[in-house]
Structure formats: structure tokens, C-alpha cells
Amino acid sequence: MSPKSLSARVVGALALAAALPFAATACGGGDGGGGGAGGGGDTIVIGTKFDQPGLGQKNPDGTMSGFDVDVATYVAGELGYTPDKIEWKESPSAQRENLIQNGQVTFIAATYSITDARKEKVSFAGPYLITGQSLLVRSDNTDITGEASLENNKILCSVSGSTPAQKIKDKYQGVQLQQYDTYSACIDALKNGAVDAVTTDEVILAGYAAQSPGAFKIVGEPFSEERYGIGLKKDDTELRTKINDALKKMEESGAWKEAFDKNLGPAGITAPTPPPLDN
Incomplete structure (x- = not known):
């Protein structure tokens, strides 16, 4: 991803500050339950960040907004869950593997970099952003x-x-x-x-x-490459395949770019080409 000039970032930041309140994605608490790989009869619990504007943020009115939220909402839709059946669970970085391993979430989309060390504990679909x-x-x-x-x-x-x-x-x-x-x-x-x-x-x-x-x-210039994936229970091949299929559909339909432009474009970051999914 090519970094923009600092001036462009500052201008974009001002625009994003105004745009963020209008970027909310509706969600509902539901009646609990972890959800499954594709039912739709219950709520599905999805982990994300609650304090990262433009990516995963809980707004004062209780709605959720951000690129990760939009990606997760799209995936949930492909699994059979409408937005009102999504229960969002805050997923701080240090707690993500435990939340997945303990079955407290069905999957996590929370600026979650795919690493070999994490793959020893959980599986990943994606990546959906670099x-x-x-x-x-x-x-x-x-x-x-x-x-x-x-x-x-x-x-x-x-x-x-x-x-x-x-x-x-x-x-x-x-x-x-x-x-x-x-x-x-x-x-x-x-x-x-x-x-x-x-x-x-x-x-x-x-x-x-x-x-x-x-x-x-x-x-400065970015000094690493971070590949954001969707974390899920280790070796759940069925769910991983369904999530990857949903991500591919989101990218090919234009919904991925639309979500990126809405949430991160105003900050001066140009939407990149979606990364290829891991096999």
C-alpha cells in the first residue's frame, strides 16, 4: 500500500472525522448464543475491536462501524445471519486466541494479523487486507x-x-x-x-x-507487511471455506472496495487491490 503524503493524511483525517458518525453499520445484541457455520436461526457472536475508528468502533448510539465491521457483517450475511442477528464482542489483541479457543465467538475480524505463531492456536480465513x-x-x-x-x-x-x-x-x-x-x-x-x-x-x-x-x-514509511485475516477455531475447515467464499464474493462484487472507500478512503488511503486468499 503506497503511503500518502502527510498533508494528504491531515486533510483526509479531517474528512474522516466528519464521516465516521455516518458510517455506522446496524447491529443487534440478540438473545445470545454463539451461532454456527451457516445456520441463521440463532445469533452469531463476532469479535472485533470497539475502539478503532475506521476499522472497528462502537459508537455512542450502540451501533458498530468500520471496515472490519463491514467485512464481518458481509461474511455473516453469507453464512445466513442478518445484521440484527449479530452480537458483537469486544476482542482486545491479547485476548483474541482465548476468545476463539473458548468458543466465545464464532470468528474474529479485528485487525488480526496472520502469523505462524497464531496459526498454532487458531485458523485464519483470508487475508482480506494488507x-x-x-x-x-x-x-x-x-x-x-x-x-x-x-x-x-x-x-x-x-x-x-x-x-x-x-x-x-x-x-x-x-x-x-x-x-x-x-x-x-x-x-x-x-x-x-x-x-x-x-x-x-x-x-x-x-x-x-x-x-x-x-x-x-x-x-515515515511502513516498515512491515501485515496480512489481516479472520480468526476462527483451529482446523474448522468447513467454516474457513465458507468465510473465504464470502470474502471472494465480497471482493468480486465491488462491496469490498465500497467498504474500504467508505471507512478508510477519507483518511487519505487509496483502496489497494484485494490480496489473494490463502489456499
């Missing part, structure tokens, strides 16, 4: 310009259990890494000066920048 790790700093910051700036004993914030946090620990020994449960907590720490930068995937950072127009900026 992005890259980047950095968010306060708008008046001048000494962090990209990943090379991190070695100067900077205080960097990311989320426990996330791929970006692990990458920082593995690659950047000169960084003071602060780990919180949510990215919104990292954003608060960045606002009040407790940390110098926040790191995660560029699409996530763009959404947060949009919430506080003029306060933050994304710097």
Missing part, C-alpha cells in the same frame, strides 16, 4: 521521522499481544516500549506526553489521527 506498521506522533514533533529515529531511547506505545509490539521488542532494543490493553490508551498517553509515539498498522493510526484533527501526524 497494510504495514507505521508511527504516529504529535503534530509538533520534529525528531521522530521514521523507524530509524526509534533507537534514541524514545518511549513508544503499542498494545499487549499485538504483532507491532512484538516486532519492536525483536528489532529495536534501544526503545522503551510501553504496552497497554488498547490503542486508545496509547493515544491518550501520546496526547498527554507520557509517550513519544504510538506504533501499529497505518490504517489504524489513520483512524485515530482523524479523531483529533491537527493533533497528530503519521511519519
Whole structure:
């Protein structure tokens, strides 16, 4: 994904801030129940983030919005569940594998990077989006310009259990890494000066920048490749096939690009070509 200029991101962020309240996808709590691979008779429980604008966010009126939410809603529809039969469950990064293994969700779409380590615990459909790790700093910051700036004993914030946090620990020994449960907590720490930068995937950072127009900026080039997949119970081949079929249909029908443009386009990010699905 080609990064846009900082000016385009700032302009886009302002637009996204205005657009987010209108991007809600209806959902209902239902009467509980985990749902299955394709019934439609009960509710289906889907995990996502509740605090990531543009991707997975619970709005003040209780509705859900974001690209991950729209992808999950489309998939649920193909499995036989209308939006009012979806029960959304908050899925912080560090809890995702447990939620799947314990049967608390049918699947998770929550900026969930496909990794070999995670494949030992859960299975993945997709990927449905490829992005890259980047950095968010306060708008008046001048000494962090990209990943090379991190070695100067900077205080960097990311989320426990996330791929970006692990990458920082593995690659950047000169960084003071602060780990919180949510990215919104990292954003608060960045606002009040407790940390110098926040790191995660560029699409996530763009959404947060949009919430506080003029306060933050994304710097440098993405320095990883993150492949977002839909997590589900390990070796559930039937459900994985059904989800991949749904993703393929969403991409071919144009609904995938429509969802991307609605949720992330206003942040200055151009919709890429959907990635090929894993076999």
C-alpha cells in the first residue's frame, strides 16, 4: 500500500472525522448464543475491536462501524445471519486466541494479523487486507521521522499481544516500549506526553489521527507487511471455506472496495487491490 503524503493524511483525517458518525453499520445484541457455520436461526457472536475508528468502533448510539465491521457483517450475511442477528464482542489483541479457543465467538475480524505463531492456536480465513506498521506522533514533533529515529531511547506505545509490539521488542532494543490493553490508551498517553509515539498498522493510526484533527501526524514509511485475516477455531475447515467464499464474493462484487472507500478512503488511503486468499 503506497503511503500518502502527510498533508494528504491531515486533510483526509479531517474528512474522516466528519464521516465516521455516518458510517455506522446496524447491529443487534440478540438473545445470545454463539451461532454456527451457516445456520441463521440463532445469533452469531463476532469479535472485533470497539475502539478503532475506521476499522472497528462502537459508537455512542450502540451501533458498530468500520471496515472490519463491514467485512464481518458481509461474511455473516453469507453464512445466513442478518445484521440484527449479530452480537458483537469486544476482542482486545491479547485476548483474541482465548476468545476463539473458548468458543466465545464464532470468528474474529479485528485487525488480526496472520502469523505462524497464531496459526498454532487458531485458523485464519483470508487475508482480506494488507497494510504495514507505521508511527504516529504529535503534530509538533520534529525528531521522530521514521523507524530509524526509534533507537534514541524514545518511549513508544503499542498494545499487549499485538504483532507491532512484538516486532519492536525483536528489532529495536534501544526503545522503551510501553504496552497497554488498547490503542486508545496509547493515544491518550501520546496526547498527554507520557509517550513519544504510538506504533501499529497505518490504517489504524489513520483512524485515530482523524479523531483529533491537527493533533497528530503519521511519519515515515511502513516498515512491515501485515496480512489481516479472520480468526476462527483451529482446523474448522468447513467454516474457513465458507468465510473465504464470502470474502471472494465480497471482493468480486465491488462491496469490498465500497467498504474500504467508505471507512478508510477519507483518511487519505487509496483502496489497494484485494490480496489473494490463502489456499
